[in-house]
Amino acid sequence: xxxxxxxxxxxVKPTHIGGQALLEGIMMRGKYNWAVxxxxxxxxxxxxEHDLHSARERHKWLNWPVIRGMWAFYETMVLAVKxxxxxxxxxxxxxxxxxTSKEIGITMIIGVALAVGLFIVLPAVVTNLLVGSSVDRxxxxxxxxxxxxxxxxxxxxxxxxRVKEIHRVFAYHGAEHKTIxxxxxxxxxxxxTIQRYQTLHVRxxxxxxxxxxxxxxLVFSLVPGKAILxxxxxxxxxxxxLFNIATRILLLPLIxxxxxxxxxxxxxxxxxxxxxxxxxWPGMQMQRITTAEPDDSMVEIAVAAMSLVVAREEAExxxxxxxxxxxxxxx
Numbered sequence: 241x242x243x244x245x246x247x248x249x250x251x252v253k254p255t256h257i258g259g260q261a262l263l264e265g266i267m268m269r270g271k272y273n274w275a276v277x278x279x280x281x282x283x284x285x286x287x288x289e290h291d292l293h294s295a296r297e298r299h300k301w302l303n304w305p306v307i308r309g310m311w312a313f314y315e316t317m318v319l320a321v322k323x324x325x326x327x328x329x330x331x332x333x334x335x336x337x338x339x340t341s342k343e344i345g346i347t348m349i350i351g352v353a354l355a356v357g358l359f360i361v362l363p364a365v366v367t368n369l370l371v372g373s374s375v376d377r378x379x380x381x382x383x384x385x386x387x388x389x390x391x392x393x394x395x396x397x398x399x400x401x402r403v404k405e406i407h408r409v410f411a412y413h414g415a416e417h418k419t420i421x422x423x424x425x426x427x428x429x430x431x432x433t434i435q436r437y438q439t440l441h442v443r444x445x446x447x448x449x450x451x452x453x454x455x456x457x458l459v460f461s462l463v464p465g466k467a468i469l470x471x472x473x474x475x476x477x478x479x480x481x482l483f484n485i486a487t488r489i490l491l492l493p494l495i496x497x498x499x500x501x502x503x504x505x506x507x508x509x510x511x512x513x514x515x516x517x518x519x520x521w522p523g524m525q526m527q528r529i530t531t532a533e534p535d536d537s538m539v540e541i542a543v544a545a546m547s548l549v550v551a552r553e554e555a556e557x558x559x560x561x562x563x564x565x566x567x568x569x570x571x
Contacts, residue, residue, distance in 0.1 A: 251425065251426075252424050252425055252511060252512075253424055253425075253426065254424060254508060254509050254511065255420065255423060255424050256270070256271060257269065257270050257420065257423065257546070257549055257550075257553075258420070258443060259416040259419075259420065259542070259545065259546075260319075260320060260323060260416070260445070261409045261410070261412035261413035261415075261416055262276065262278065262323055262324060262326075262327035262331075262409070262412065263278075263324070263327040263328055263331045263405075263409065264278055264279045264327060264331035264408070264412070264541075265277055265278030265279060265326075265327040265330075265331060265412065265541055265545075266412050266415065266416050266541050266542045266545045267319070267320075267323035267327075267545060268416070268542075268545040268546045268548070268549045269292065269319065269549065270292070270549035270550075270552060270553050271292070271553065271556075272291065272292055272552050272553065272556050273289050273290060273291050273292050273548070273549060273552045274289065274290055274292055274319060274323070274549070275287060275288065275289035275290075275545045275546075275548035275549050276288050276289070276323050276326045276327065276545060277541045277542070277544035277545035277548075278326065278327045278330040278331055278541070279331065279537065279541055280330050280331065281331070281332070285540070285541060285544050286330045287544055287545070287548060288326055289548045289549075289552070290322075294315060295311070296308065296311060305501055305505075306494070306497035306498060306500075306501060307497060308497070308500070309496060309497035309498070309499070309500025309501055309504070309505075310493045310494065310496055310497040310500075312500055312504075313493065313496040313497070313500065314493075321344065321345075321348055324344065324348075325344045328344060356489065358392055358396060359389055359392055359393060359396075360389075360485060360488045360489060361485055362388075362392060363385050363386075363388035363389040363392060364385055364481060364484050364485050364488070365481070366388055367381055367384045367385040367388060368477065368481050370384060371384050372477075373475075373477050373480050373481075374465060374466070374480055374481075374484055375465075375466050375469055375470075375475055375480055378461075378465060378466050379461065381484075382457065382460045382461045383457065383461070385457075385460070385484075386453070386454075386456060386457030386460070389453055389456070389457075390450075390453050390454075393449070393450070393453055394526075397446075397526065397529050397530060398529060401529050401530070407532060410529075410530055410531055410532040411531075411532040411533065411534045411535070411538055412534060412538050412541065412542070413439070413530060413531045413532070414439030414531040414532050414533055414534045414538075415434075415534035415538040415539045415541065415542040416542050417437075417438075417439050417440065417441040417444065417527075417531060418434045418435065418437045418438070418439060418534065418539065418542070419434050419539065419542040419543060419546050420441060420443075420546075421434075421437035421438070421441065422434045422437060423546065423550070429543045429546060429547060429550075430543075431536045431539045431540060431543070434539050434542070434543070435536070435539060439527065439531035439532065439533060439534075440524050440527045440528070440531065441527070442503075442507055442508055442511045442516070442520055442524070443503065443504060443507075443508040444523065444524075444527050444530075444531075446523060446526050446527050446530045446531075447503055447520050447523025447524060447526070447527065448499055448500070448503045448504070448523075450522055450523040450526055451499040451502055451503045451520075451523060452495055452496055452499045455495050455498050455499045455502070456488070456491075456495050459491060459494065459495055459498070460487070460488065460491070463487055463491070465480075465483065465484065465487065468483075469483060502519070503520065503523075507519065507520055
């Protein structure tokens with residue numbers, strides 16, 4: 241837990257700035273730009289920033305509830321691939337260790353395929369073996385499937401946390417959270433100050449993913465699969481299983497949108513609400529696995545990325561307050 245700080249410094253002003261841990265680096269994203277900072281083998285810090293052009297600025301319907309979460313999920317995945325590519329390029333000891341764009345793309349495709357297999361296909365297959373067809377016992381089938389999905393998620397997170405390289409990524413994850421904590425409290429982005437805070441944060445992607453798992457159980461339980469399959473005249477075991485797998489893949493964007501509304505738009509702006517604390521408690525505990533205490537050099541990386549985003553935010557704020565040429569500011 242963080243050391244005690246003056247009450248005035250403890251006032252939290254939630255920010256829209258978020259981040260992502262990378263290979264020996266961190267990506268921070270604001271409203272106008274996103275920035276990456278990576279520790280190179282030489283010890284130097286490489287930074288890179290890009291403007292953020294969201295389609296949500298051009299299409300108002302992308303800002304509608306739930307839809308905005310679906311689009312944010314898509315944009316986050318795209319940025320994650322780009323940021324991962326930058327970190328992979330600059331964190332390797334040699335050119336042989338650095339991944340090419342093609343290799344990064346293949347890695348991401350394999351990762352998505354493994355995620356679908358582990359968190360959607362496998363739980364559905366095992367549920368079919370344990371419960372039987374979802375047509376006969378739809379409610380029980382969806383509950384068991386959801387529980388197995390949660391178990392698979394917990395097992396996966398625990399397993400990857402044992403890998404040394406992943407543990408370092410989790411430490412960078414902790415540095416990202418600590419830095420955001422300090423920024424939300426209006427404190428200087430200095431290592432000693434940042435290190436006083438905890439590695440857990442209410443807006444963490446881990447909490448979001450866990451909320452996706454929970455929301456999925458509710459949504460899939462409401463899908464009238466039995467009626468749909470009966471209307472199609474389908475009742476054999478394999479086609480029913482394929483139907484359940486397909487609906488889980490197709491409804492994933494909707495589920496992500498609903499989870500976004502809960503964890504980001506509602507809970508993220510009410511961190512001290514008692515109900516929020518209860519609802520997000522499991523995800524916060526999960527972060528004890530997906531984050532680790534960073535060393536000062538990792539915090540330095542987080543500050544390097546955050547500083548680029550904060551500087552852009554401040555510049556845009558000043559620009560928006562300036563009156564057009566020839567017009568008095570108080571007119």
